[in-house]
Amino acid sequence: MTKITRRDAIRTGATLLAAPAILTYSLRSEAQELALEAEKGATLRVLRPSKFVQGDENLWLANTEKFSKQFGIPVKVESEGWEDLRPKSAVAANVGRGPDIVYGWHDDAHQYPEKLANLSDVATYLDKKYGGFYDVCKKYGMRRGQWISVPLGAAGSKMVYRASWLKEAGHTAFPKDLPGFLKVCQDLKRINKPAGMALGNAVGDANGWCHWIVWAHGGRMVDDKDRVVINSAETIKALDYVRELYQTFVPGTLSWLDPSNNKAFLDGQLSLTNNGISVYYAAKNSTDATVKAMAEDIQHADYPVGPVGKPTELNLIVNAMLFRYSKFPKAAKKYIAFMMEKEQYEPWQEASIGYFSQPLREYEKSKIWTSDPKHTPYRGTLSNMLWSGYGGSPGYASAAVLADFIMVNMVAAAASGAKSSRDAAAEAQKRAERYYKI
């Protein structure tokens, strides 16, 4: 007869106690494997936006090569200029021929959802494994309960400012609300170190802050039933605010395109603007000693939060789409998932030096966000973001309204006094209604 010692009893008890945990663990790790057998002889063509920074492209290609080696699937990666990416992917979708995977902009997937493969398995797998997608990703990625694209990340835009000048103007911290923000800009103007944000037809910068300020006040282009509601009391309040804010701006912002604020900032003519991390990097890597010294003084902050009480930023998001015409959908899904796995994603994010913020919460822990405290604000890009076409659904109309600069033109007209806030909002309403046909 075997003698059961106290120690044995404890051991057995511990095993029994641990059993459910082990069982759950093994089930979970099963869920964490994406069981996809790639088609025999598969080859892939991938189209992505041309690089932000060299590291982005280098690492992307290196990761792709790793994929090819590991699974024996040759992949051809092509990049396309930012403006040509959208028409090119739309044509591919509709001609039924071209790259298997396209990493496209904003609401592209919602313009031809019926041409796209269901990526729910990939997205669910990633969602479970990496702490979940942010809410905005679901808005971009899902349609009628199905994932039609998998967000790769977004190029974040933040408030970029000169800390010492803010101090000189009497502020030690960057404001978190709109009255505070206006006060800071007024004080900066007072010490002759003005702020400035683009109001020309600048795709990234102007769209970014003009949407933010209107949304922050509760204005929005459409409601949840896609009815145009931009001509509202909230919008007019936002435009009245902008009118005051504009008085503090450096002259010329009405004509600013995307590079304008970078140039003025790096030349020391601008104390505060909204931008990606590129200004900081240009300063940090400058060969000019004065510009290099500026890097020390540059700080980043979240856009202040308005009366709606939550962040309302708009950033440039990139989503992976897999076309139905692809002959190797399983291989393609494998690729999309592979590039999002920690072993690939983190080094790539690192190499993109903060230009790309993650769609999955797990990557908030990426070293890139803490290796330099100036990177940290860009970490929250997707958690602070709403979508193009907020509060309705992304699609043709939202894409057209964004491309036609309706929000930007409205804000610019009111800011400069070319139109009263009321008239500017009424005109935007009319222009948007042409796309959201009433």
Added chain:
Amino acid sequence: MSQGVIDGGLKPPAFPALARALDNRLVLSAIFMFPALSILLVFLTYPLGLGVWMGFTDARVGRPGEFIGLENYVSLFQDSVFLLSVFNTLVYTAIATVLKFGLGLWLALLLNNALPFKAIIRAVVLLPYIVPTVLSAIAFWWIYDPQFSIVSWALKQFGLIDRYIDFLGEPWNARWSVIVANVWRGIPFVAICLLAGLQTISPSLYEAAALDGANAWQRFRHVTVPMLMPILSVVLTFSVLFTFTDFQLIYAITRGGPLNSTHLMATLAFQRAIPGGQMGEGAAIAVAMIPFLVAATLFSYYGLQRRKWQQGESND
């Protein structure tokens, strides 16, 4: 060559029907015209026809649309931005063309004189036209920059202004600025073409006029201008067409801003069709340019070419 009846050792043709057909002038001319005609059809008529058709549809980028009749046009004529772009295009074309012709003709007259280093000077004059448009547009973008403009900087150094000129931030400033850029770029084309025209005018005409006691202005008015008219009208037509359909300068300098005050029909058509995805509407805007272009062409052909031989008739 005769009818294919052969004697004296020549073989009868292998395909008598073909040989007969080839002897037919109609068939032969059709065959000779076929290559040119097919190029025209494939590369001109088809795209133009497709564009016109798309203007009547709700096509999106890459997705063929459905026929919706005049809906795009009705909608456009209620669209303030489109109407503004028509206005901008007309202003841009009219002012730029007048300036290009005035200055171009003046330059041509100067170049027509006996100058030292004539060939080099003429080559230099062509430079703005040779530089790729986008490059010169980017140069102008810097020249007009609200923070870095060399013009503003220079004027400020001379103490003529105390703050930088907002070249592109105010609607009329912006319109004038892009017009200047267009004129700078367009003058060489006009000047060189007119110079070629000037050189075909026989010196004997000037001698005769001088003998008749005509002064310089009279020689210009009564000899140069009428003799130059045929080439003038052709150059004018081309210049109007180029200016009216301009895209690159605007796109690089202002993207149509500020507040759409420099949006031309071409840039608006692009903005709506490609980044905006509204192919049908973009096509409709492009098609809306056609009546203006046809009118301009007709004007310069029939308005300026008064002599019959210029219109393809004999000069009786």
